[in-house]
Amino acid sequence: MENNTIVIEDSIVNLESFKEKAPYKLDAIFKKWKKERLLYSKGNGDIHLPKHIGYLSAIGQRTMKIYIDYLLPFTPVDYSLRFDEIKRGISKTKKELHLWQKQKMISEENPDGHYDFLLENFYQVFEDVGIDLTKTPMHEDLQSLYLKIEDVEESRDKEEDSLMNHIHRIFGFMERVDPRKHRDILSEDEYERLVDWVHHYFSNGFEVPQITEPILKVHTSKGNIIWAFRSLFSELHPSHTVPQSLFELYTGAFYQFREDRFDNFKKQKKPQYFDSL
Numbered sequence: 001m002e003n004n005t006i007v008i009e010d011s012i013v014n015l016e017s018f019k020e021k022a023p024y025k026l027d028a029i030f031k032k033w034k035k036e037r038l039l040y041s042k043g044n045g046d047i048h049l050p051k052h053i054g055y056l057s058a059i060g061q062r063t064m065k066i067y068i069d070y071l072l073p074f075t076p077v078d079y080s081l082r083f084d085e086i087k088r089g090i091s092k093t094k095k096e097l098h099l100w101q102k103q104k105m106i107s108e109e110n111p112d113g114h115y116d117f118l119l120e121n122f123y124q125v126f127e128d129v130g131i132d133l134t135k136t137p138m139h140e141d142l143q144s145l146y147l148k149i150e151d152v153e154e155s156r157d158k159e160e161d162s163l164m165n166h167i168h169r170i171f172g173f174m175e176r177v178d179p180r181k182h183r184d185i186l187s188e189d190e191y192e193r194l195v196d197w198v199h200h201y202f203s204n205g206f207e208v209p210q211i212t213e214p215i216l217k218v219h220t221s222k223g224n225i226i227w228a229f230r231s232l233f234s235e236l237h238p239s240h241t242v243p244q245s246l247f248e249l250y251t252g253a254f255y256q257f258r259e260d261r262f263d264n265f266k267k268q269k270k271p272q273y274f275d276s277l
Contacts, residue, residue, distance in 0.1 A: 026068055026129065030060035033125060048100040049114060055093040056122055056145075062086050063138060067131060083137055090141045097145060120144050124241060130238050163236075167198050170232045173277035174220070180273075183219040190215045195255050199230075202236060206245045214255040222257060223271040228249065237242060 016088045034057035041049045066082050097115065119142065126133045133139055171194065171240050174185045186194065193215070198207040217223060233242060251258050 026064050027061070029064060029125065029129070030057045033057055033060060033122075037121070041114065044114065046100065046114070048096050052093060052115065053118065054098070055089060055096060056118060059086055059089040059093065059142075060122060060125065062089060063126070063133075063136075086138055087141060090138075091146065093145055116146055154184050162193075163199060163202055166232060166235060167195055167202075170235070171195065171198065171228050173219070173224070173229075176277065178220040179276065180221075181219045185218060185220045186215065190218075195252055197233070197249065201245070201249050202232075206243055208245055208248045208252060211252045214253055214258075216255050218254055220257065220277070221271060222260075223268055224274055224277060225254065225257070226265055226268040227270055227274055230265075 034053060037053045037057070038050060041053060061081065062085055069082075099117070122142075123133050133142065171191075174194065175188070175191050176185060177183060178185050193213070197209050197211060201207065229246055230242065233240070233246055242265070244262060247260075247262045250265065251260055
């Protein structure tokens with residue numbers, strides 16, 4: 001506890017300025033901040049922004065509480081527990097930021113500056129009462145909440161590469177000769193079109209692409225085709241049930257299966273020789 005107290009004392013830039021604030025005002029400062037920031041974000045349309053503001057506000061209140069405890073040391077305080085609580089709050093905030101990042105990647109929108117602005121404003125609130133957060137134990141963790149445009153673009157590129165790897169690994173057998181029919185399962189052009197359709201579907205929130213030239217004939221069993229679609233979906237979204245849209249992608253891509261039924265699609269079991277294709 002003594003070591004933590006030294007860290008806290010060193011991190012206060014202007015102790016006199018901090019002491020000018022009544023403790024109850026310090027305790028309420030991030031409640032007011034949350035209300036003002038929610039008004040600032042009103043009409044933004046980003047479903048993650050209000051929750052992000054709430055998380056930052058909670059982190060701010062808990063961090064401010066450490067300094068109130070420092071000013072009013074009436075009872076012993078385990079500062080390590082306070083820091084652990086703040087770290088958990090930052091972890092929750094990062095998860096919400098990651099969800100926002102994925103949303104931007106799916107919609108292919110450029111990220112706005114709201115999140116970085118909020119964090120800068122968060123630091124400013126502490127600076128206004130005499131605390132330099134850059135000298136606190138929380139600074140390094142808080143810095144991880146900055147997300148620049150280039151970070152999102154890099155993540156988007158990695159996500160795209162990862163999705164393509166999944167598609168080629170599961171659908172790649174269609175580039176080869178079927179061992180039972182002794183024919184190319186798909187032509188090179190047909191395979192490329194199929195990959196494009198599947199990629200569009202998974203990178204655009206299960207949106208079925210417009211397919212004007214479906215594949216007329218595929219030279220392998222229908223079970224192999226269905227299982228490939230089902231396997232890829234289960235691998236990418238293990239907690240989701242198979243949606244109707246995946247079936248629509250399958251029937252839209254393969255003309256000969258256009259009369260199939262969704263119930264049969266969902267009931268398809270793994271074909272006996274699928275792994276040997």
